[in-house]
Amino acid sequence: MAENICVSVTLRPPISQDSPSATFWRVEDNRISLHKLHGTPISGISYAFDHVFDETCSNAKVYDLLTKDVIHAALDGFNGTAFAYGQTSSGKTLTMNGSPNDPGIIHRAVNHIFQKIQTITDREFLIRVSYMEIYNEEINDIFAVENQKLQIHESLERGIFVAGLKEEIVNNAEQVTKLLESGEVNRHFGETNMNTRSSRSHTIFRMVIESKGINTRSSGDYSSKGAIRVSVLNLADLAGSERIAKIGAGGVRLKEGKYINKSLMVLSNVINKLSNGAKQ
Numbered sequence: 001m002a003e004n005i006c007v008s009v010t011l012r013p014p015i016s017q018d019s020p021s022a023t024f025w026r027v028e029d030n031r032i033s034l035h036k037l038h039g040t041p042i043s044g045i046s047y048a049f050d051h052v053f054d055e056t057c058s059n060a061k062v063y064d065l066l067t068k069d070v071i072h073a074a075l076d077g078f079n080g081t082a083f084a085y086g087q088t089s090s091g092k093t094l095t096m097n098g099s100p101n102d103p104g105i106i107h108r109a110v111n112h113i114f115q116k117i118q119t120i121t122d123r124e125f126l127i128r129v130s131y132m133e134i135y136n137e138e139i140n141d142i143f144a145v146e147n148q149k150l151q152i153h154e155s156l157e158r159g160i161f162v163a164g165l166k167e168e169i170v171n172n173a174e175q176v177t178k179l180l181e182s183g184e185v186n187r188h189f190g191e192t193n194m195n196t197r198s199s200r201s202h203t204i205f206r207m208v209i210e211s212k213g214i215n216t217r218s219s220g221d222y223s224s225k226g227a228i229r230v231s232v233l234n235l236a237d238l239a240g241s242e243r244i245a246k247i248g249a250g251g252v253r254l255k256e257g258k259y260i261n262k263s264l265m266v267l268s269n270v271i272n273k274l275s276n277g278a279k280q
Contacts, residue, residue: 130166
């Protein structure tokens with residue numbers, strides 16, 4: 001399977017913190033264009049994406065179009081990643097975590113994986129999950145708050161990994177949901193002028209999916225000889241980029257904002273390199 005990068009944009013409804021504007025974004029198929037209020041397009045300000053969703057779009061539709069194929073590939077042994085990227089208060093956490101009435105990408109992916117596993121009769125699966133945050137350029141374990149300032153390592157056996165990150169073996173979606181709920185309590189949030197509950201860290205929920213053909217099983221031992229597929233699914237809720245003057249940041253919030261913007265700039269460079277490589 002070739003590497004594939006898919007990029008979409010979602011327009012959110014206006015919220016009370018938004019100031020009146022003389023312009024608005026218009027959705028035209030897979031393109032958004034900036035227009036003046038009376039409808040005249042502003043020359044040169046138009047962008048195309050793989051998908052464009054308007055403010056009425058549900059998380060279910062976003063998941064079906066963008067993430068479902070990533071889940072299928074992960075179950076087949078291919079690594080996959082989905083994340084929300086954008087300005088602070090633009091709706092990233094709502095897209096990734098969702099609401100009681102419209103679950104987000106993470107919860108839909110978890111449910112989907114366990115539903116699919118039930119239909120695959122020729123393989124047995126072992127699922128491990130972990131949950132980390134990157135706060136002020138330090139990696140913390142959200143499942144185990146005592147695991148702070150973790151380090152990234154690389155080895156031939158494990159590839160790139162975070163040393164000391166707790167992994168939980170899970171058997172069903174309900175178990176994962178409880179772990180996510182307990183982990184959310186440990187995330188860093190704060191209030192700014194743009195958002196009353198602003199994410200102050202990037203969070204990454206990881207699922208390691210191991211599977212093995214049942215016909216290669218020996219004496220019921222999962223680790224017996226035979227080809228084992230291992231894939232990693234990363235689902236990230238990124239903190240939003242910030243204009244320091246606009247969010248009214250100072251002190252701790254100012255420090256957080258600087259680290260957030262720095263890491264997002266590095267990520268944008270990585271995305272640019274990957275997407276350029278895909279075009280060649």
